[in-house]
Amino acid sequence: MHDHDHADVGRNARALDRRDFLKRSAAVGAAAVGLSVFGLGETSSFAGTSTRWWGALAQPKSGQDPWDAVRALEQKVGRQFGTIHHRFPWTNDLVNKFTRWGVETGHRPILAWNGNSKGGGNLWNSIASGNQDGWIENQARALRGAGWSTFLTFHKEPEREGTPAAFRAAYDRVHRIFDNVGVTNAKWIVTLTAATYNAGTAAQWLPSRYDLLGVDGYCRAGCGADWKGFTETFGAARSFARARGKGLYMVEVGCTESGAGKKAAWIDNARETLKQWPEVVGFSYNHERTDCNYYVDSSTSALGAFRRMGADSYYLKGR
DSSP: HHHHGGOOOTGGGGGHHHHHHHEEEOOOOOOOOOOOOOOOOOOSSSSOOSSOEEEEEOOOOOOHHHHHHHHHHHHHHTTSSSSEEEEOOOTTTTTSSHHHHHTTTOEEEEEOOOOOOOTTTHHHHHHHHHHHHHHHHHHHHHHHHHHOOOEESSSSSSSSSHHHHHHHHHHHHHHHHHHHHOOOOOEEEEEHHHHHHTTOOOGGGOOOOOEEEEEEEEEEEEBBBOOOHHHHHHHHHHHHHHHHTTTTEEEEEEEOOTTTTTHHHHHHHHHHHHHHTTTTTEEEEEEOOOSOOOOSEEEEEHHHHHHHHHHOOOOOOOO
């Protein structure tokens, strides 16, 4: 998909299941505008990195363009994000106007590139068999030409999309092609759901090579689920990464309102807990409404907690 063909990211998201929204979401473009840049340094492929990356995915609201949604949230938070989380369908160009805007305004992109294995001739198998090599090579060349430092995660949350073997084979081929093309500035993340880590089944999904483990986790209390604390949600993923000597990137984090002040307390707890979890190299909040309302400004207290997290020197200058 070319820049002028990008799908609308957020305007129809309210009626979608979060997974369906993830599959349908795509980057859209605009000219870059200036924002102040925070020097957040580099990350590494192992635990103990000196920088804690902090950012968000900002769903456009009320006719916003995606870059306006990012700027609006940054203004509310009172600082610029270190990262922007971008979610793409398989047919979306990784280098496009929105990702260019993000890099040119001082953000590092998290490129979540989804290859849906259901329908379309079972795309994972198509990738693994080489039928998608031309498309993959084109994206790799574009990313190499851009020269960006990125986080790259192929098909986040693969667990309900196909078999672990098919996922691993597709992931490995995409990674190998990017290596062969000469993409050297990408940190590769394997992003699984928090539920998979909690169930003890994460190992079967791991490809042969990756730099970081990733996790998507939510507290959906009041939206068809019971309350889950931050540690309860992410503790197993943290332990899994620690046991393997890998950094852990929290690629999708979200919490719903469930009683006065509870969401704010959850975010405050996240801020303090991560100071004790050196394995976590990045945290990205999903400011969106899909299956539930995860907007970080769903209450004044929740936004205040998120502002405190952003103002904490631990998330500005590293440790």
